[in-house]
Amino acid sequence: MTTWITVCDTCKTEDWEASGREQKDGEVLAELVEACASDRADVKTRRVSCLMGCNHGCNVAIQGEGKLAYTLGRFDPAEEAAEAIVEYAALHAESKSGQVPFRQWPQGVKGHFVTRHPPLPTDEAE
Incomplete structure:
Protein backbone atom coordinates (compact mmCIF):
# COMPACT_ATOMS: atom_id res chain seq x y z
CA MET A 1 0.00 0.00 0.00
CA THR A 2 1.19 3.52 -0.74
CA THR A 3 2.50 5.81 1.97
CA TRP A 4 2.50 9.54 1.35
CA ILE A 5 5.17 11.91 2.57
CA THR A 6 3.78 15.43 2.79
CA ASP A 15 18.67 30.44 11.53
CA TRP A 16 16.99 30.88 8.15
CA GLU A 17 16.56 34.66 8.21
CA ALA A 18 20.09 35.29 9.44
CA SER A 19 21.53 32.90 6.84
CA GLY A 20 20.62 35.04 3.85
CA ARG A 21 19.31 32.01 1.94
CA GLU A 22 16.49 32.78 -0.46
CA GLN A 23 15.11 29.25 -0.71
CA LYS A 24 13.14 28.19 2.35
CA ASP A 25 14.45 25.17 4.24
CA GLY A 26 11.21 23.30 3.58
CA GLU A 27 11.69 23.71 -0.17
CA VAL A 28 15.19 22.29 0.09
CA LEU A 29 14.00 19.34 2.17
CA ALA A 30 11.11 18.73 -0.25
CA GLU A 31 13.50 18.54 -3.20
CA LEU A 32 15.74 16.11 -1.34
CA VAL A 33 12.84 13.90 -0.21
CA GLU A 34 11.39 13.89 -3.75
CA ALA A 35 14.75 12.81 -5.17
CA CYS A 36 15.17 10.02 -2.59
CA ALA A 37 11.63 8.71 -3.20
CA SER A 38 11.61 9.09 -6.98
CA ASP A 39 12.26 5.41 -7.76
CA ARG A 40 9.95 3.95 -5.10
CA ALA A 41 6.52 2.57 -6.00
CA ASP A 42 5.39 2.35 -2.37
CA VAL A 43 6.18 5.95 -1.38
CA LYS A 44 4.73 9.09 -2.94
CA THR A 45 5.52 12.70 -2.12
CA ARG A 46 3.64 15.95 -2.18
CA ARG A 47 4.21 19.46 -0.93
CA VAL A 48 1.94 21.66 1.12
CA SER A 49 2.45 25.24 2.16
CA CYS A 50 2.28 25.08 5.96
CA LEU A 51 1.69 22.13 8.24
CA MET A 52 1.34 24.63 11.12
CA GLY A 53 4.31 23.22 13.00
CA CYS A 54 6.47 26.30 12.74
CA ASN A 55 8.17 25.70 16.09
CA HIS A 56 9.20 22.26 14.81
CA GLY A 57 10.36 23.15 11.25
CA CYS A 58 11.21 21.37 8.99
CA ASN A 59 8.03 19.26 9.12
CA VAL A 60 6.72 16.24 7.25
CA ALA A 61 3.62 14.07 7.57
CA ILE A 62 3.68 10.32 6.94
CA GLN A 63 0.26 8.97 5.97
CA GLY A 64 -1.36 5.93 4.42
CA GLU A 65 -4.99 5.02 3.97
CA GLY A 66 -6.35 3.17 7.00
CA LYS A 67 -3.07 3.51 8.91
CA LEU A 68 -1.63 5.49 11.79
CA ALA A 69 -0.29 8.83 10.58
CA TYR A 70 2.69 10.72 11.97
CA THR A 71 4.01 14.25 11.97
CA LEU A 72 7.76 14.57 12.25
CA GLY A 73 9.73 17.78 12.60
CA ARG A 74 12.95 19.49 13.58
CA PHE A 75 14.80 18.24 10.52
CA ASP A 76 17.74 19.97 8.93
CA PRO A 77 17.22 20.28 5.17
CA ALA A 78 19.91 17.70 4.42
CA GLU A 79 20.37 14.53 2.36
CA GLU A 80 20.69 12.36 5.49
CA ALA A 81 17.33 13.57 6.81
CA ALA A 82 15.63 13.00 3.46
CA GLU A 83 17.01 9.47 3.22
CA ALA A 84 15.81 8.62 6.75
CA ILE A 85 12.34 10.07 6.08
CA VAL A 86 11.95 8.02 2.90
CA GLU A 87 13.30 4.89 4.61
CA TYR A 88 10.80 5.31 7.45
CA ALA A 89 7.97 5.91 4.96
CA ALA A 90 8.85 2.67 3.17
CA LEU A 91 8.63 0.80 6.50
CA HIS A 92 5.29 2.52 7.14
CA ALA A 93 4.08 1.33 3.73
CA GLU A 94 5.06 -2.26 4.59
CA SER A 95 3.22 -2.16 7.92
CA LYS A 96 -0.43 -3.16 7.97
CA SER A 97 -1.26 -0.66 10.74
CA GLY A 98 1.35 1.98 9.94
CA GLN A 99 3.15 1.29 13.20
CA VAL A 100 6.85 0.56 12.77
CA PRO A 101 8.71 -1.06 15.69
CA PHE A 102 11.22 1.32 17.26
CA ARG A 103 14.10 -1.09 16.61
CA GLN A 104 13.46 -0.68 12.85
CA TRP A 105 13.39 3.11 12.82
CA PRO A 106 16.19 4.71 10.83
CA GLN A 107 18.49 6.64 13.17
CA GLY A 108 17.71 9.84 11.28
CA VAL A 109 14.05 9.92 12.39
CA LYS A 110 14.62 9.14 16.06
CA GLY A 111 13.77 12.18 18.16
CA HIS A 112 11.81 13.80 15.32
CA PHE A 113 8.30 12.51 16.05
CA VAL A 114 5.86 15.28 16.99
CA THR A 115 2.41 13.67 16.77
CA ARG A 116 0.65 10.40 15.95
CA HIS A 117 -2.91 10.29 14.61
CA PRO A 118 -5.21 7.28 14.48
CA PRO A 119 -6.64 6.39 11.09
CA LEU A 120 -10.02 7.83 10.22
CA PRO A 121 -12.96 5.48 10.81
CA THR A 122 -14.09 3.59 7.76
CA ASP A 123 -17.74 3.63 8.85
CA GLU A 124 -19.69 6.71 9.90
CA ALA A 125 -21.00 4.82 12.96
CA GLU A 126 -17.52 4.11 14.36
Missing part, protein backbone atom coordinates in the same frame (compact mmCIF):
# COMPACT_ATOMS: atom_id res chain seq x y z
CA VAL A 7 6.55 18.01 3.10
CA CYS A 8 5.91 21.54 4.33
CA ASP A 9 7.65 23.70 1.75
CA THR A 10 7.32 26.91 3.76
CA CYS A 11 9.22 25.69 6.85
CA LYS A 12 12.19 27.70 8.00
CA THR A 13 14.73 26.64 10.60
CA GLU A 14 15.62 29.11 13.36
